[in-house]
Amino acid sequence: MYYKTKIEDTVRIPPYKFDEPLNKVAIQTLNETYEGRLDKKLGLFICVNDIDEIGEGKLIMGDGAAYHNVVFEALFFKPEQYEILEGEVIEIVDFGAFVRIGPMDGLIHVSQVTDDYINFDAKRGALIAKESNKSLDEGDLVRARAVSVSIKDESTNNMENTRKSKIGLTMRQNNLGRFEWIEEAKQKSMG
Template sequence: MYYLTQIRETIRIPPNRFGQPLEEVILDISRTKNETTIGGDVGMIVAILSVNEISPGRIVPGDGATFHDVEYQAISFRPLDDEVTEGEVVETTKFGFFMRIGCTDALAHISQIADEYFQMSSRSSGVLVGRESGRTIRPGDLVRGKIITATVDHVSMKIAVTMKGEGLGLKTWIDEKKEAV
């Protein structure tokens, strides 16, 4: 889920930042430019921690800035298929619910909640109800799910989870099963 990642890139230092400590300037520019961005190979960059390497600056004709090849250490979030994760239900819809995992949300489609059919309650808005059991899911509930699909590209991160399976579902459902055994 979270990884310590080494990232290499070229950073442009504008002339108005000359004279300031180079490492601080590079950290500031890297954080502003890259934190919360998504890259297909690293996932979402959550935080840039430190600068490991800074090359001597290059000057490009027609640009007063210097360009430095840098390597920095970052924490990134990258979901993996079949990973079990816990989170909080943040939104319910007629087609399922979204749970917060890490720094993003994942979708649990109604067909992936349980072996019974779930639908929106006619009495309470924002509540999914199981047709046979009467079990409910509402925002704020804690759930455990397994990632069945995680797609990360340079623009977005799409994650689908299932709650079907042993040890998955709402925390209260899991506790009920434990007590029954």
């Protein structure tokens, strides 16, 4: 789920940017500072939407930059347990499928793809159901439910943080799975 949150901070505006619009430079600087950061409570920082308040600049001896206290609105992404998410299968491995859900990835373990027994087809790079012959390939669009969410709180600006976070997904419920499976199930129930 995406959240908007108000944050207070101080932004450093370097002297070579004094001639540019203050709000624009402050938003750009804040985005560079926070991009890719994870917070256990807020989730993954996406961007600064707007600056609500910007204080008068202060100078610090020995630094030509201006420091402004700001209150800004930021957008975060944090999947919640039991939330329904849609995404694209980006990788198939023998133990499941990795799905890109917004700016993060989740894993659908082979036991959570369908109620059917699943085989991994290494040549094709696909997961194939034994009884129903349903298949899951890279590039497929799916709908899944988050069954476990573990966000690692890291304060460094590093995309490795999102890889350390774990999002477990399932497609073993009604109206979940590959979009084509959902449509087929609707057609069967209608008649």
